[in-house]
Amino acid sequence: MKQHWFDAHGKRMPARPLLFLSLLLLLAACARVPSPKALTGDALRIENPIGRPATVGQNSAAYFTIVNPTGTDDRLLSATSQVAMVTEVHETQNDNGVMRMIHQAHGVAVPARSSVDFVPGGKHVMLMDLRQALAAGQSFTLTLSFANAGTMAVTIPVMNQ
Ligand SMILES: [Cu+2]
Structure with missing residues (x-):
């Protein structure tokens, strides 16, 4: 049971901080550099x-x-x-x-x-x-x-x- 718990969270935990970090970097990029679209x-x-x-x-x-x-x-x-x-x-x-x-x-x-x-x-x-x-x-x-x-x-x- 303990192994199962670890695996389930081991897969999910890194995904959210990475997604959050990506969003932060995207926001920072938008704020500072005009995108080519602009x-x-x-x-x-x-x-x-x-x-x-x-x-x-x-x-x-x-x-x-x-x-x-x-x-x-x-x-x-x-x-x-x-x-x-x-x-x-x-x-x-x-x-x-x-x-x-x-x-x-x-x-x-x-x-x-x-x-x-x-x-x-x-x-x-x-x-x-x-x-x-x-x-x-x-x-x-x-x-x-x-x-x-x-x-x-x-x-x-x-x-x-
Ligand atoms: Cu002036």
Whole structure:
């Protein structure tokens, strides 16, 4: 009886942790690396846009992923919005331990068949000196100009992160 119990569990026990581990690895992979599937489609697009809440006169930022499934290299040239006095494409860089935001005056390259993440602590669109408050639940329009894809109006939902 004891032998039977051992065999039954000996077969089943390793299967579940392995399945669980596989699922975890799959989730981790999905979260970090865009799957090839995400690069399907025939036109450059913006995914997962988010704007940070802020009051009038303050700065806000917009984050998103630019997906370029096409065979043509592209470049985000500039961003504009009515909600801010100045809108710029920035990248936060670590300068000997000091985090600095660098204005990307020449824009941001979006190579063919790739995606570029705009995230807190990295590339972002900076909305400086807001003309209006941005509260969670609202949304605003951000206009992005690309060298190849042209001008694109993107609705940015404001969310607490
Ligand atoms: Cu910035």
